[in-house]
Structures are given as C-alpha cells and as structure tokens.
Amino acid sequence: MRIVTIGEKIKILRRDRGWSQGELGEKVGIKPQNISKYEKGKTLPREATLQVFAEVFGLPLSEFTQLAAPMDVPNLDPEIAEYVRIIPTLDEKDQFALKRFLRALVTAKKAQSLFAS
Numbered sequence: 001m002r003i004v005t006i007g008e009k010i011k012i013l014r015r016d017r018g019w020s021q022g023e024l025g026e027k028v029g030i031k032p033q034n035i036s037k038y039e040k041g042k043t044l045p046r047e048a049t050l051q052v053f054a055e056v057f058g059l060p061l062s063e064f065t066q067l068a069a070p071m072d073v074p075n076l077d078p079e080i081a082e083y084v085r086i087i088p089t090l091d092e093k094d095q096f097a098l099k100r101f102l103r104a105l106v107t108a109k110k111a112q113s114l115f116a117s
Contacts, residue, residue: 005085006050006064011039013057027056044082 004012014024014035021035028035029052037043045053050064057063076084087095 005041006044007039007041009064010035010053013059014039017057024056028052041086044085 010024014021019027021032021039025032025035028049030049034043038045047061047065051061054061054064087098090098
C-alpha cells in the first residue's frame with residue numbers, strides 16, 4: 001500500500017474541486033508558487049497552514065496531520081521527523097547518499113559502544 005503524501009493529498013483535493021493552484025492559493029491566502037512546492041513535496045506546510053487547508057477543503061485537520069506522521073518514533077526531535085517525512089520525495093541518488101551516511105553513523109556508534117565496554 002502506497003502512502004499518500006500531504007502534497008499529493010492537497011493536489012488530489014484541489015483537482016477534485018476543479019481549482020487551479022492560483023485559485024487554491026487565493027482561498028488559503030498563499031502564493032500559487034507555495035501550492036506548487038507543497039504539491040511537489042519540496043516543502044511541507046506548517047500546522048497553521050494545514051489548518052487553513054482543512055477549513056478550505058471542509059475536512060478535519062487530522063486528514064493532513066495523519067499523513068504528516070506515518071510512523072510513531074518516541075522522543076524523535078520534530079525537526080528530524082520533518083526531514084524523515086521528506087525522504088520519499090528525494091530522488092534515488094539522494095536517498096542512496098542518505099542511506100550511506102546513516103549506515104556510517106550507526107556503524108560508528110556501534111563501534112564506539114563496543115570499544116567502550
């Protein structure tokens with residue numbers, strides 16, 4: 001099952017209503033360029049903006065916030081959580097680089113722990 005991103009949800013809802021990005025931008029009070037960035041997953045709307053989207057589309061905020069947090073990791077820094085949510089929007093090359101970096105970081109931490117004991 002494929003997870004729908006916030007941007008995809010916004011795009012689907014906008015298109016279902018026959019609105020352009022400019023029309024939705026007017027209703028939400030933001031520039032059409034920002035609508036485009038949200039829909040492409042280049043940036044995530046803040047919670048206050050999501051609330052306005054929810055009101056414009058006549059939906060509860062949870063329709064968007066549940067998409068924003070597809071996983072539950074206890075004590076995860078909110079900034080890191082935002083980065084994690086954006087990972088699926090990265091191209092394959094960037095995801096590979098991120099995977100290599102994380103593997104190196106975890107391996108170093110394991111080695112440090114091993115030598116400390």
